[in-house]
Amino acid sequence: MNVRRVTLAVAAFFVIAMGITCVSDLRNDQTTTDTTATTSLVDTLNYDPHSGLVVDTTLGLVVANCSGCHSTELIRKSRFTRDGWIAKIRWMQKEQNLWDLGKNEKSILDYLEKYYSPSSLDARAQMRREPLDDIQWYDYQ
Amino acid sequence: MNDYHNRRGFLKKSAITTLASLVGTKIMFAENIPARVTPLPLLSDSVDGKDPEMTVLSDRPMNMEAPAHLLDDPVTPINKMFIRNNGLPPVKESIDRSAWTLTIDGESVKQKRTYTISELKQRFKPHTYQLVLECGGNGRSGYYPPASGNQWSQGAVHCAAWTGIRLKDILADVGLKDNAVYIGYYGKDIHLSRDAKKVVISRGVPIKKALEDETLIAWAVNGDDIPLFHGAPLRLVIGGWPASVSGKWLHTISVRNIVHDGPKMGGSSYRVPVIPVQPGEKVEETEENFRIIESMPVKSLITHPKSGAVLSSNRSLSVRGHAWAGDLEVTEVNVSIDYGCTWQKANLSAPKNRLAWQQWSAKIDFPQNGYYEIWVKATDSKGVSQPMVMPQWNPKGYLNNACHRIAVKVVV
Numbered sequence: 001m002n003v004r005r006v007t008l009a010v011a012a013f014f015v016i017a018m019g020i021t022c023v024s025d026l027r028n029d030q031t032t033t034d035t036t037a038t039t040s041l042v043d044t045l046n047y048d049p050h051s052g053l054v055v056d057t058t059l060g061l062v063v064a065n066c067s068g069c070h071s072t073e074l075i076r077k078s079r080f081t082r083d084g085w086i087a088k089i090r091w092m093q094k095e096q097n098l099w100d101l102g103k104n105e106k107s108i109l110d111y112l113e114k115y116y117s118p119s120s121l122d123a124r125a126q127m128r129r130e131p132l133d134d135i136q137w138y139d140y141q
Numbered sequence: 142m143n144d145y146h147n148r149r150g151f152l153k154k155s156a157i158t159t160l161a162s163l164v165g166t167k168i169m170f171a172e173n174i175p176a177r178v179t180p181l182p183l184l185s186d187s188v189d190g191k192d193p194e195m196t197v198l199s200d201r202p203m204n205m206e207a208p209a210h211l212l213d214d215p216v217t218p219i220n221k222m223f224i225r226n227n228g229l230p231p232v233k234e235s236i237d238r239s240a241w242t243l244t245i246d247g248e249s250v251k252q253k254r255t256y257t258i259s260e261l262k263q264r265f266k267p268h269t270y271q272l273v274l275e276c277g278g279n280g281r282s283g284y285y286p287p288a289s290g291n292q293w294s295q296g297a298v299h300c301a302a303w304t305g306i307r308l309k310d311i312l313a314d315v316g317l318k319d320n321a322v323y324i325g326y327y328g329k330d331i332h333l334s335r336d337a338k339k340v341v342i343s344r345g346v347p348i349k350k351a352l353e354d355e356t357l358i359a360w361a362v363n364g365d366d367i368p369l370f371h372g373a374p375l376r377l378v379i380g381g382w383p384a385s386v387s388g389k390w391l392h393t394i395s396v397r398n399i400v401h402d403g404p405k406m407g408g409s410s411y412r413v414p415v416i417p418v419q420p421g422e423k424v425e426e427t428e429e430n431f432r433i434i435e436s437m438p439v440k441s442l443i444t445h446p447k448s449g450a451v452l453s454s455n456r457s458l459s460v461r462g463h464a465w466a467g468d469l470e471v472t473e474v475n476v477s478i479d480y481g482c483t484w485q486k487a488n489l490s491a492p493k494n495r496l497a498w499q500q501w502s503a504k505i506d507f508p509q510n511g512y513y514e515i516w517v518k519a520t521d522s523k524g525v526s527q528p529m530v531m532p533q534w535n536p537k538g539y540l541n542n543a544c545h546r547i548a549v550k551v552v553v
Contacts, residue, residue: 069201069333069334070199070201070202070333071199071200071201073197073198073199073200074199074291077198077199077291077292078287078289079286079287080287080289084289088289095404096332096333096334097332097334097336097339098334118286118287129283129529129530129531129543132448132514132546132547132548135448135449135548136448136449137449137450137451137550138447138449138450138451139451139453140446140450140451140452140453140458140549
């Protein structure tokens with residue numbers, strides 16, 4: 001039993017150690033590109049109090065075309081690549097009565113890609129279960 | 142109808158949206174709504190009664206879930222039940238319980254029949270079951286790369302006591318042909334585009350599941366009429382499968398001689414790739430590539446204490462929660478305070494009835510002060526248990542049954 005425990009602990013140590021190495025490798029790759037860029041981007045963004053979306057010259061177009069059917073929360077919570085956003089729009093056009101966005105489509109896609117793509121998530125995503133965050137400590141009686 | 146739409150139009154500019162953008166994902170409804178606006182009555186009966194700690198993911202369509210600690214009751218109270226709406230509920234004023242009818246039709250019924258609710262109540266024996274309804278996408282926010290759809294945490298699940306008649310009794314009354322394959326429901330919800338011809342969602346289950354004792358056509362939940370947002374006045378309740386098979390605002394059930402083909406049955410809706418895919422992989426949406434989700438996987442929640450407990454007087458702690466396993470039963474629950482190196486077996490109760498969740502509890506003794514995570518893991522009657530890491534990724538982010546955990550600090 002004890003021997004097994006020790007073996008397990010040693011094995012766990014190696015798995016964790018390897019995990020940390022892998023994660024830090026991934027992180028290092030990313031820091032120079034995505035993560036830093038995102039951090040500075042996020043820090044300087046303004047959010048529209050009504051839609052909750054990032055303020056930008058294209059915001060009006062996005063609100064006009066994308067908030068008639070559902071709340072903009074659906075956009076705010078989503079992170080897709082440009083291709084992913086195109087696929088979403090095609091799906092809504094095919095299944096949900098979304099109209100042809102015409103020449104506005106490119107600007108809307110530029111906007112969605114810039115602010116609502118996976119690279120604008122931080123490095124939490126590199127791990128299979130990130131540490132618990134947003135813990136609100138309270139006195140337990 | 143117009144009245145309703147105007148109301149929705151008003152809501153769009155209301156404090157809910159503003160608040161959502163100011164506070165991020167969590168809207169603490171009751172406390173935070175400024176006095177000058179009165180959006181709650183506009184959101185209709187069941188929503189304004191919801192617990193202020195419910196998390197709203199989207200107000201149109203309405204999607205809200207419960208933080209795990211709100212789900213502590215063995216039978217989930219209505220005000221703590223998650224809401225997953227694909228469209229808009231029918232206008233409240235248009236729902237007349239005495240005039241509402243249920244029609245059974247389709248290729249595989251001997252003849253089409255229509256019943257009023259009072260006919261259903263008179264002709265068939267009522268049954269009450271506690272049934273787990275869990276959104277197929279519950280836990281979606283845990284997938285990476287991010288999967289599309291509402292970013293549910295872990296609270297899109299409930300187990301309430303539903304009262305109604307067995308679907309199998311009414312189908313026997315109507316008479317089935319031998320070629321029945323599937324049932325599909327139709328409800329009176331309104332498409333987000335307001336196109337009256339568009340069906341919002343119409344899903345169903347194979348005839349075998351439809352004919353189980355626990356498959357109900359229900360008019361009451363926890364002893365009360367079903368509230369608007371949960372499907373008033375009549376809905377299907379089919380435990381253990383993605384909750385989207387439990388059609389709300391039910392007016393028709395079609396018995397099909399094919400796998401039902403209503404909206405959100407096909408493509409990648411409530412389906413996962415047949416072959417395991419690499420996270421993020423593109424999968425072409427063909428019939429051969431995707432299979433329909435049936436029974437939900439084994440899962441468990443820690444509902445007490447709430448995450449973040451600081452223990453200052455005692456190094457031991459009683460923890461508890463629920464465990465469930467789709468069509469199966471849970472046979473074992475374990476907890477760990479060392480990230481899965483060692484596990485402690487919890488006490489586990491039998492389910493109240495088939496397809497109800499089970500209560501588990503354990504007393505944990507912490508070896509020393511410090512930061513701990515309590516992890517819980519359930520095992521089903523086939524010996525299958527929950528993964529500690531993100532499970533098999535799939536394009537729509539369904540079936541995330543990774544272990545739930547809470548944070549605890551011991552500072553005695």
